[in-house]
Amino acid sequence: MNAVVPLTRKEKTGKRLAGTLRAVAKTPKGMIPKVRRPKFDFADSGDSLPRYWWDNDPVKTLLLAALSASFPAGERFFIDSVRHYQDRITDPELKKAVKGFIGQEAHHSREHDLMNGFLQERGVDLARLDREIQGFMNWMRKNLSPERQLAHTVAVEHFTALMAEEFLLKYDALDQMDPRMAPIWAWHAIEESEHKAVAFDVYKAIGGSEFKRVTEMMLVSIMFPLFSSIHLVQLMKEDGQLGNVKSWLGAVNYMWGKPGVFRKLLPSYFKFYSPNFHPWNHDARDLVEKAKKKWLGDWA
Numbered sequence: 001m002n003a004v005v006p007l008t009r010k011e012k013t014g015k016r017l018a019g020t021l022r023a024v025a026k027t028p029k030g031m032i033p034k035v036r037r038p039k040f041d042f043a044d045s046g047d048s049l050p051r052y053w054w055d056n057d058p059v060k061t062l063l064l065a066a067l068s069a070s071f072p073a074g075e076r077f078f079i080d081s082v083r084h085y086q087d088r089i090t091d092p093e094l095k096k097a098v099k100g101f102i103g104q105e106a107h108h109s110r111e112h113d114l115m116n117g118f119l120q121e122r123g124v125d126l127a128r129l130d131r132e133i134q135g136f137m138n139w140m141r142k143n144l145s146p147e148r149q150l151a152h153t154v155a156v157e158h159f160t161a162l163m164a165e166e167f168l169l170k171y172d173a174l175d176q177m178d179p180r181m182a183p184i185w186a187w188h189a190i191e192e193s194e195h196k197a198v199a200f201d202v203y204k205a206i207g208g209s210e211f212k213r214v215t216e217m218m219l220v221s222i223m224f225p226l227f228s229s230i231h232l233v234q235l236m237k238e239d240g241q242l243g244n245v246k247s248w249l250g251a252v253n254y255m256w257g258k259p260g261v262f263r264k265l266l267p268s269y270f271k272f273y274s275p276n277f278h279p280w281n282h283d284a285r286d287l288v289e290k291a292k293k294k295w296l297g298d299w300a
């Protein structure tokens with residue numbers, strides 16, 4: 001009879017280390033973010049667009065609206081933090097990728113600005129949130145070193161890649177949205193996945209500190225959910241939905257219960273803290289290709 005010989009403590013540690021120290025991925029060759037210039041005509045949606053355009057649900061819809069309010073100012077900050085080091089990049093692929101990154105983020109900023117203006121006209125006060133976020137970004141520009149600002153971008157880019165790959169493109173969120181609102185979110189998610197490693201690769205190329213990368217992620221992990229929650233509560237209150245228990249419980253269940261989209265992306269989130277982290281350790285190109293076919297059509 002074959003007895004199973006238990007691993008010694010040393011062997012167990014070795015096995016664990018082998019898992020942790022596996023080869024670090026790199027950005028795939030030729031992975032240059034493509035700059036697309038879609039136009040989303042929100043005015044066309046007019047009054048026929050439901051007020052709660054994601055799953056007819058106030059919490060879900062206003063959470064995305066709050067996130068959208070943070071994009072124009074946030075993405076201008078990301079662009080500037082990367083652009084600061086643009087001249088120091090010597091690798092030709094990374095130079096091209098930086099241009100693609102700047103082009104993509106500039107268009108996200110522009111289209112979300114238009115979308116926010118459209119929602120503002122429908123009585124969702126995103127202009128105030130935009131001003132607050134702009135104020136915070138200005139504070140960071142003045143008070144943080146360029147390296148810390150880039151570390152901030154690297155951390156938030158990990159968040160956006162997770163949201164894109166392990167939430168929007170993976171589950172049925174886009175299908176639950178009104179078809180006039182889903183394409184902008186699909187386009188944005190696809191491009192966030194395409195350029196997810198650009199800021200990280202620039203940070204590595206300039207010799208960015210690991211301490212700053214990790215501590216900035218810790219700060220972002222507190223600030224991002226905190227600001228998003230405060231903004232969501234404010235928007236819910238302004239919409240007279242603060243006491244909508246059904247919507248709150250439904251959204252909490254969706255995020256943390258079943259399917260538990262946020263709960264399920266926690267393991268990927270924590271990988272950021274590994275010294276071997278690289279955004280392309282998680283290759284989501286299959287998912288992105290499928291989404292491109294479904295949502296981008298001719299301009300994929």
Ligand SMILES: [Fe+2]
Pocket residue numbers: 075104105108109188192
């Ligand atoms: Fe973006």
Ligand SMILES: [Fe+2]
Pocket residue numbers: 105157160192195
């Ligand atoms: Fe991005």
